[in-house]
Amino acid sequence: MAKKNLLEFTDRGIYCAQGNFYIDPWLPVDYAVITHAHSDHARIGNKRYLAHHYSAQVLRYRLGEIQLQTVEYGETVTKNGVSISLFPAGHVIGSAQVRLSYQGEVWVVSGDYKVADDGISTPFEPVHCHHFISECTFGMPVYKWKPQAEVFAEMNNWWRHNRANGLATVIVGYSLGKAQRILQNLDLSTGKVYTHGVIENTNEALRRNGIQLNPTERITPLTSKDEVRKGIILAPPSAVGTPWMRRFGPYDFGYCSGWMSIRGAKKRRAADRGFVLSDHADWDGLLSAINATGCETVYLTHGYTASFSRYLSEIGFDAREVYTLFGGEEDAPTQAPPEGEAFEVLPLYNGEDLGGAS
Numbered sequence: 001m002a003k004k005n006l007l008e009f010t011d012r013g014i015y016c017a018q019g020n021f022y023i024d025p026w027l028p029v030d031y032a033v034i035t036h037a038h039s040d041h042a043r044i045g046n047k048r049y050l051a052h053h054y055s056a057q058v059l060r061y062r063l064g065e066i067q068l069q070t071v072e073y074g075e076t077v078t079k080n081g082v083s084i085s086l087f088p089a090g091h092v093i094g095s096a097q098v099r100l101s102y103q104g105e106v107w108v109v110s111g112d113y114k115v116a117d118d119g120i121s122t123p124f125e126p127v128h129c130h131h132f133i134s135e136c137t138f139g140m141p142v143y144k145w146k147p148q149a150e151v152f153a154e155m156n157n158w159w160r161h162n163r164a165n166g167l168a169t170v171i172v173g174y175s176l177g178k179a180q181r182i183l184q185n186l187d188l189s190t191g192k193v194y195t196h197g198v199i200e201n202t203n204e205a206l207r208r209n210g211i212q213l214n215p216t217e218r219i220t221p222l223t224s225k226d227e228v229r230k231g232i233i234l235a236p237p238s239a240v241g242t243p244w245m246r247r248f249g250p251y252d253f254g255y256c257s258g259w260m261s262i263r264g265a266k267k268r269r270a271a272d273r274g275f276v277l278s279d280h281a282d283w284d285g286l287l288s289a290i291n292a293t294g295c296e297t298v299y300l301t302h303g304y305t306a307s308f309s310r311y312l313s314e315i316g317f318d319a320r321e322v323y324t325l326f327g328g329e330e331d332a333p334t335q336a337p338p339e340g341e342a343f344e345v346l347p348l349y350n351g352e353d354l355g356g357a358s
Contacts, residue, residue: 035096035112042062051068073088090121090124097110110132138278152185155185158273175199179236194232255275
């Protein structure tokens with residue numbers, strides 16, 4: 001009889017039968033191991049949760065008073081002989097890869113990840129394993145990110161130019177991950193950073209968890225429009241085109257996403273500027289991460305699963321596609337990227353912000 005895999009892909013999520021727990025389940029279960037606090041990976045309704053310490057307050061902010069156990073990176077929890085430990089994924093603050101070990105067999109579930117150090121998330125750490133479950137949101141050679149220092153130099157110059165020309169500056173990014181990354185790299189000698197309530201709530205949760213963030217000021221109905229226009233406004237994607245955002249006009253509106261590298265993406269979002277900034281690994285990052293695991297088998301979840309699995313198979317990996325309900329992005333494109341490459345449109349879910357960070 002063939003040996004049963006330690007992990008299986010079920011209609012509730014990635015399941016470990018030996019330990020009787022799920023990783024990032026999309027339907028309620030008794031015990032959920034959470035890779036990070038984005039809404040497509042951390043859902044309401046589970047009886048018990050296990051996550052990294054830095055995710056604790058954001059999870060409670062988003063999910064309410066849950067029964068939550070937190071651990072540090074490298075700390076081990078054992079369930080029915082299965083050793084569970086978390087390692088840095090580099091995706092957002094508190095994001096983790098889940099390492100499972102049982103009777104000499106090691107699996108790693110990456111969640112979402114990026115290999116470049118963003119200066120605020122704990123940097124990605126490759127984990128040696130037999131089986132690796134990897135996202136491939138940007139698993140095409142066309143996706144190659146510039147160093148973030150170059151992106152933020154462009155952003156700060158744009159902000160200064162807008163201020164000199166009497167325009168308010170609005171920069172849009174996902175409320176967990178992108179917003180804090182932008183905040184920590186803005187040139188605060190130019191002005192203050194003003195925040196939409198969703199972003200400020202997330203910042204406050206992270207600060208309660210001991211994360212040191214640059215100062216911000218929440219925008220309220222009493223906030224002076226003239227004062228806000230002297231600074232920069234951080235807003236989530238859900239604010240685009242709303243009366244809340246229009247009140248600051250005239251403004252220049254910039255959008256931060258890996259999809260900004262696709263021709264026409266800026267226009268589709270009605271943005272004045274597009275900044276190519278992603279919290280997911282690019283093509284080179286995905287390949288380096290998978291190679292570093294030394295894995296025998298790689299399972300590909302959301303993104304360009306078909307084409308990326310074919311490529312990995314061609315270079316010698318046992319690569320397999322698996323279907324999950326992870327969204328991957330809150331703002332995935334609906335038309336093909338450059339060079340005629342096909343894009344697999346995946347389900348997205350409504351919520352405070354949609355899906356995972358871009």
